[in-house]
Amino acid sequence: MLSKKTQYAFHALTYLAENQEKGPILISEISEERKISLKFLENILLELKKSGILGSKKGKGGGYYLIKAPEDIGLAKIIRLLDGPIALLPCVSLNYYERCENCQEDICGLNVVMSEVRDNTLKVLEHKSLKDVLRKH
Amino acid sequence: MLSKKTQYAFHALTYLAENQEKGPILISEISEERKISLKFLENILLELKKSGILGSKKGKGGGYYLIKAPEDIGLAKIIRLLDGPIALLPCVSLNYYERCENCQEDICGLNVVMSEVRDNTLKVLEHKSLKDVLRKH
DNA sequence: CTATTACTCTATTAAAACGGTAGGGAATGT
DNA sequence: ACATTCCCTACCGTTTTAATAGAGTAATAG
Numbered sequence: 001m002l003s004k005k006t007q008y009a010f011h012a013l014t015y016l017a018e019n020q021e022k023g024p025i026l027i028s029e030i031s032e033e034r035k036i037s038l039k040f041l042e043n044i045l046l047e048l049k050k051s052g053i054l055g056s057k058k059g060k061g062g063g064y065y066l067i068k069a070p071e072d073i074g075l076a077k078i079i080r081l082l083d084g085p086i087a088l089l090p091c092v093s094l095n096y097y098e099r100c101e102n103c104q105e106d107i108c109g110l111n112v113v114m115s116e117v118r119d120n121t122l123k124v125l126e127h128k129s130l131k132d133v134l135r136k137h
Numbered sequence: 138m139l140s141k142k143t144q145y146a147f148h149a150l151t152y153l154a155e156n157q158e159k160g161p162i163l164i165s166e167i168s169e170e171r172k173i174s175l176k177f178l179e180n181i182l183l184e185l186k187k188s189g190i191l192g193s194k195k196g197k198g199g200g201y202y203l204i205k206a207p208e209d210i211g212l213a214k215i216i217r218l219l220d221g222p223i224a225l226l227p228c229v230s231l232n233y234y235e236r237c238e239n240c241q242e243d244i245c246g247l248n249v250v251m252s253e254v255r256d257n258t259l260k261v262l263e264h265k266s267l268k269d270v271l272r273k274h
Numbered sequence: 275c276t277a278t279t280a281c282t283c284t285a286t287t288a289a290a291a292c293g294g295t296a297g298g299g300a301a302t303g304t
Numbered sequence: 305a306c307a308t309t310c311c312c313t314a315c316c317g318t319t320t321t322a323a324t325a326g327a328g329t330a331a332t333a334g
Contacts, residue, residue: 002225004322010247011239026280035239040323046282058281059331075250088139102148102172109270110147113212113261120257124250133246141293164310177294183311195310196302 006082008036009044010133013078016054017070017130024056024063044082051081070130076122086125087118094118143219145173146181147270150215153191154207154267161193161200181219188218207267213259223262224255231255 011034016025027045031038045064048054055067066073079086080095090098091105092115105111148171153162164182168175182201185191192204203210216223217232227235228242229252242248 001222001227003320007226007237007239014246024280028280037323039325042281043283043323049281056281057331058279058329060279060333062280062331064281085138089144090138100144102144107272107274109151109273113265113270117258117261120261121254124254124257128250133250135244136246137244140291161309174294176296179310180294180312186310193310194302195300195308196304197308198303199301199309201310 002079003083005040005044006079008034008041009048009078009082011036012041012045013048013053013066013073013130014134016064016066017134020066020070024061024065026063029063047082048078053078053081066130070134073130074126075128075130075133076125079125086121087114089114092118094122139216140220142177142181143216145171145178146185146215146219148173149178149182150185150190150203150210150267151271153201153203154271157203157207161198161202163200166200184219185215190215190218207271210267211263212265212267212270213262216262223258224251226251229255231259 012030015030015034019025027042028038030036030045031041045054045056049056049064053067053073054064056062056064076086085093085096087093087096089100089111090096091100091103091108092111099105100108100111103110149167152167152171156162164179165175167173167182168178182191182193186193186201190204190210191201193199193201213223222230222233224230224233226237226248227233228237228240228245229248236242237245237248240247
């Protein structure tokens with residue numbers, strides 16, 4: 001399951017996408033509109049900024065804003081950034097690979113199936129963007 | 138990611154499947170062969186027994202054994218049993234559904250995509266069985 | 275120049291989950 | 305009776321999660 005952090009990130013990002021024309025948006029506005037703890041949200045937005053997904057402006061008229069168009073922000077990137085690996089086993093993770101301690105990868109049958117799961121998951125997450133998860137009107 | 142518990146469960150189950158002809162297998166044998174902490178493994182096997190996947194026999198000549206054929210034990214069931222939901226969001230889980238606190242499901246675009254991810258994942262996990270993850274020889 | 279606004283950063287905390295351990299109890303076979 | 309082996313409950317230490325606190329820095333208005 002996705003952590004609250006990641007879920008909040010999606011809420012915040014879709015809010016920003018849906019209100020792009022308003023320019024920089026206050027953390028406090030997102031916090032109120034999407035019912036997310038203000039201080040927790042601060043951390044999340046900062047992390048998104050540091051990884052190049054968001055830009056920010058300080059002082060009056062400041063706030064956060066999307067740097068790229070919603071259709072150019074892939075869902076997999078956001079999940080990996082805040083939650084880490086998408087794969088179900090470390091030994092089949094593309095971005096966070098780690099050797100399994102107790103299994104010999106060459107004869108383990110589990111990693112074959114789990115690779116398939118990973119591919120099926122990524123087929124969706126890498127081809128869907130923020131634009132695809134905006135609120136339906 | 139799958140918890141160690143679930144990973145160990147798969148190790149134990151495949152070991153049992155690969156040694157079915159030997160009759161009941163000792164916890165200690167599985168523990169040694171697959172390098173899993175004995176006491177931790179006890180808990181796991183007990184849980185698998187309670188949910189009807191394994192049978193057991195006490196006393197001399199006792200141990201654990203598969204109740205069904207490996208091809209009739211689906212991977213999704215094992216994961217759900219030990220790790221809970223397979224879906225990435227509680228509001229799209231088939232077996233552990235919970236309403237999302239901060240989102241209105243009818244207009245939330247995220248659950249559409251996450252349902253798709255879930256379906257793609259289950260397409261693999263519900264159709265693959267223990268037999269499909271046995272060691273390659 | 276200074277007050278205000280608003281993001282930035284580091285640290286702390288409480289609760290839950292995870293991974294593992296301890297030890298007696300109950301059933302079974304000889 | 306006795307050794308064997310699973311059964312059961314409780315406990316423990318560490319890490320992660322979710323959230324909070326508070327001081328710091330940068331931008332802007334006037």
